[in-house]
Amino acid sequence: PEAQLSLQQAPSEVKELAQTFNMLLSRLAESWEQERQFVSNVSHELRTPLTIVHGYLQSVLRRPSNLTPTQVEALETAAVEAEHTIRLLQDLLDLARADSGNLHFRMNPCVLNDLVAEVVGMAQKYSDRTILIESPNHPIEVKADYNRLKQVLLNLIDNAVKYSEADTSVIVSLQQQDKAAIIQVDDKGYGIPLQHQSRIFERFYRVDETRARSTGGSGLGLSIVKTLIEGMGGSVTVRSRLGEGSIFTISLPISPK
Numbered sequence: 001p002e003a004q005l006s007l008q009q010a011p012s013e014v015k016e017l018a019q020t021f022n023m024l025l026s027r028l029a030e031s032w033e034q035e036r037q038f039v040s041n042v043s044h045e046l047r048t049p050l051t052i053v054h055g056y057l058q059s060v061l062r063r064p065s066n067l068t069p070t071q072v073e074a075l076e077t078a079a080v081e082a083e084h085t086i087r088l089l090q091d092l093l094d095l096a097r098a099d100s101g102n103l104h105f106r107m108n109p110c111v112l113n114d115l116v117a118e119v120v121g122m123a124q125k126y127s128d129r130t131i132l133i134e135s136p137n138h139p140i141e142v143k144a145d146y147n148r149l150k151q152v153l154l155n156l157i158d159n160a161v162k163y164s165e166a167d168t169s170v171i172v173s174l175q176q177q178d179k180a181a182i183i184q185v186d187d188k189g190y191g192i193p194l195q196h197q198s199r200i201f202e203r204f205y206r207v208d209e210t211r212a213r214s215t216g217g218s219g220l221g222l223s224i225v226k227t228l229i230e231g232m233g234g235s236v237t238v239r240s241r242l243g244e245g246s247i248f249t250i251s252l253p254i255s256p257k
């Protein structure tokens, strides 16, 4: 009879346990939401004044004749650091938006041949590296957010340039495989050890902290790439060999005709 009693009691105990568990879960969700809100507010509050500081630095640097070479150098360093931080804050804002389901995409037909040419042109402006395009003559079209896709590709090209020597080239290729458009960014750089490859898309994850820090990134680039590309219905993968180079592959579904 005792066993029966405890059995009879079990459901109410389980119920209580479930209630406690649910309460804990909703408190946890609440504190996650607060944390996300905090990151989002801080990023926003910091970005505005920093953008103003950056603007002033740029305008002073536009008249370098009033400055000594040491002053120019100091102001240029300050401007570069401000730019990096503005980008980091923008990335944090995007990730906070994605976490709360508020990252919206303007999905429109995009001709990838044009997008690749435009992004490579942009990247080439900031670096004297050779960036080659391999793209078919016929247009490959997908439905995507053009600006977000540009951001993705620019991030991957930026990394390919950062993590390779100046005398190697980067290849950006576009092709169609069945019902998918494939964009690849291929470098002959340092490569990524196998055990790190599944983790580089995590927030703030960096393989070689010293090298990564000197290149000025934040460790958020690839997590943004993954969030954006998956938000547009695609995927991103990496294939890499240490000392030989890396290939990042973006796949996006081709728009039905």
Ligand code: ADP
Binding pocket: 159, 160, 163, 187, 189, 190, 191, 192, 200, 205, 206, 207, 208, 212, 216, 217, 218, 219, 220, 221, 222, 223, 246
């Ligand atoms: P970061 O701002 O550090 O570049 P990312 O999220 O873009 O952050 O990349 C995460 C890490 O992945 C980098 O710190 C680097 O160690 C590695 N990585 C990314 N792209 C490449 C690449 N093309 N070649 C070698 N390593 C790379």
